[in-house]
Amino acid sequence: MPLTHSPKQARSKSTEERLLNALESLLEEAYFDQISIKDIAGKAGVAVGTVYRRFKDKDALLPVLYGRYEQDLQAWVDSLWSEQVLQQCSDAEARLHHLVTAHVEFYSTHRGMMRTLHLYARLGGDLADSRHGSARKSQYLALLQPVIELLPAPLSANQLRMVILVLVSSLSERLFYPDINPSRQLALSQSVLISEMTDMLAVYMGR
Numbered sequence: 001m002p003l004t005h006s007p008k009q010a011r012s013k014s015t016e017e018r019l020l021n022a023l024e025s026l027l028e029e030a031y032f033d034q035i036s037i038k039d040i041a042g043k044a045g046v047a048v049g050t051v052y053r054r055f056k057d058k059d060a061l062l063p064v065l066y067g068r069y070e071q072d073l074q075a076w077v078d079s080l081w082s083e084q085v086l087q088q089c090s091d092a093e094a095r096l097h098h099l100v101t102a103h104v105e106f107y108s109t110h111r112g113m114m115r116t117l118h119l120y121a122r123l124g125g126d127l128a129d130s131r132h133g134s135a136r137k138s139q140y141l142a143l144l145q146p147v148i149e150l151l152p153a154p155l156s157a158n159q160l161r162m163v164i165l166v167l168v169s170s171l172s173e174r175l176f177y178p179d180i181n182p183s184r185q186l187a188l189s190q191s192v193l194i195s196e197m198t199d200m201l202a203v204y205m206g207r
Contacts, residue, residue: 016054018044020065023058027112031119032062062120069113076106077139081146092150092207097198099147103167104194107175115176140164153206163201170197 022043026035037058041048055061080102089095107114144163148155155163174183174193188196 012054015044015046015050016064018046019051019054019061020068023061023065024113027116029112032058032116062116065113066117069110069117072110073106073139074135076102077142080143086146089146092147092205093198093202095147095150096202096205096207097194099143100167100194100197100201103171104175104190107171108190111175114172118172118176147205151205151207155205159205163205166204167197167201 019040022040023035026039026043035058037051038048040058040061041051044051055064080099085098086095089098144160148160171193174186174188177183
């Protein structure tokens with residue numbers, strides 16, 4: 001059977017993955033503008049020239065890393081509400097608690113990449129195109145639907161937007177910037193954050 005990819009192509013892909021893994025790891029400890037090509041090369045265990053043969057500068061790595069993040073995000077959305085979870089979480093508040101917990105875990109696991117996207121967008125850049133914006137809306141609806149279907153009354157479009165805004169913005173502030181105020185002064189543990197966020201959203205959603 002003929003090879004789908006040549007050994008050279010396979011090595012190139014492996015090197016690219018090492019560079020992306022290196023950048024993602026470095027982003028857990030530092031902001032993007034604090035990281036150099038030399039840092040990325042050292043973390044990946046390759047020469048600086050190897051990086052430049054594949055990417056013209058470190059900014060060129062971001063769209064590729066973002067594409068990989070998008071795949072991880074969609075896989076997480078698709079796996080969040082298994083039949084077992086739906087059976088175990090038999091009321092709206094239990095499902096909401098599961099949703100908030102899962103968000104905290106995903107944000108924590110992908111903190112470096114998500115913080116970079118968060119800052120990049122606020123400084124005038126945007127790695128996502130209109131297709132990603134549409135996909136994000138669909139993802140939010142898919143995440144919330146198992147909770148909404150057990151509520152005593154339907155949510156209005158504005159209520160749904162507020163639930164998403166409060167959940168995303170609060171978790172972003174607490175998990176991406178724990179050492180910067182207001183997160184530093186409030187000092188909420190993750191367990192308390194999950195519990196209070198669940199209670200607050202449950203009341204607002206009229207569970």
